[in-house]
Amino acid sequence: MADVLDDDEIADRLPDGWSYEGDEVVRTYEFDSYLEGVGFAAGAGGLAQEAFHHPTLTVEYEEVTVALTSHEAGGVTDDDIDLAERLDELAD
Secondary structure, eight states, rough: OOOOHHHHHHHHOOOOTOEEEEEEEEEEEESSSSSHHHHHHHHHHHHHHHTTTOOOOETTTTTTEEEBTTTTBBBOOOHHHHHHHHHHHHHH
């Protein structure tokens, strides 16, 4: 099991656009259409499945909010930061 990162490690590694909220990191992506957001969410699901790491995805009209935490570790780990970086690449 991965180790939980401390607040300083999270602040140092958290990609731009992400925030640290409680025991998870969160980002809302904005898209030009609902279908573009749904397409991103489907791609995010594929990346998460490959990593065997399953985020909370909330799809609203032209926005998708992603919340990442490592439940088994009880907080944010390297796995969450790595997936956040991959999701940013997917959104570009």
